[in-house]
Amino acid sequence: MPNPRILVTRPAHQAPDQAALLADLGFDPVQLPLLEIAPVTESDPAFPLLKSRIMDLDLYHTVIFISANAVIAGMDLIDQYWPQLPVGIEWLAIGRQTALKLHEFGISATQSPAGYDSEALLALPQLQQMKEKKVLIMRGEGGRETLAEQLSQRDARVDYADLYRRSLPHYTSGQISSTIGDTPLAAVLVTSGEAVSNLTRLITDHRLGALKHTTLVVPSERVARIADELGYTRVITASGPDNQAMAETVLSTIDMDDRT
Known part of the structure; x- marks a missing residue:
């Protein structure tokens, strides 16, 4: 019997690690990134504002990194303009992977032990009394507004550093067929609501409606709700968005299906 086929949808620079872990566990991972990450560059009209945010880094009381991608793009700029931090x-991170990525740059960031999203971070004691405090949110352009809205309601002065843009990569029918269409998938791994939306676009464009009934492993209840609203019928929530948590969820799910 062939190994169960698992679709890995992380961005191209992150997918290989997840695929390698799944292969070690006896799965057949195939990669189809659903998000393309494009950093804002000096030629971009948005760059002057981004640069000013980074140049003013010392004026902020709190800096929040939304994701590991934000750390990679943000620290590249910070290193250019701040030889010494x-x-x-107060450095904060959403999720363990984000905090670990910051640690690689010598920054000890606080993360919430309660979860991997904005709501969990907002529960931290240090974010309760924010009157007149300046906060910089390091993120991709067009992300969720929950964090900024809640902090503003607590009288914080919030700015964004929009570091990169996300988009759905272009795929030919042949690429879609070789990864999704030819062999049944045991599960699909997605790590954000935007990735679920992009998957839905591909399903619609390439008439792959059966995928709505394939096991969809998501990292949080919020993403699970998005998937439910988009019509996915078998949504399973992992304990977190990191590779290990997602892989363990796939392992337990596939094992359960095979033995019952």
């Missing part, structure tokens, strides 16, 4: 900043 400014002191006195």
Whole structure:
């Protein structure tokens, strides 16, 4: 019997690690990134504002990194303009992977032990009394507004550093057929609501409606709700968005299906 085929949809620079872990566990991973990450560059009209945010880094009380992608893009810019990090900043991270990525750059960031999203971070004690405090949110353009809205309601002064843009990569019918259409999938792994939306676009464009009934592993209840609203019928929530949590969820799910 062939190994169960698992669709990995992380961005291209992150997918290989997840695929390698799944292969080690006895699965047949195939990669189809649903998000393309394009950093804002100096030629971009949005760059002057982004640069000013980075240049003013020492004026912020709190800097929040939304994701590991935000860390990679953000620290690249910070390193250019700050040979030494400014002191006195409270560094925060959404999720364990984001905090670990910051640690690679020598930054000890606080993460919420309660979860991997904005709501969990907002519950931290240090974000309760925010009157007149300046907060910089390091993120991709067009992300969720929950964090900024809630902090503003707590009287914080919030700015964004929009570091990159996300888009759905272009795929030919042949690429879709070789990864999704030719062999049945045991599960699809998605790590954000935007990735679920992009998957839905591909399903519609390439008439792959059966995928709506394939096991969809998601990282949070929020993403699960998005998937439910889009018509996915078998949605399973992992304990987190990291590779290990997602892989363990696939392993337990596939094993359960095979033995019952």
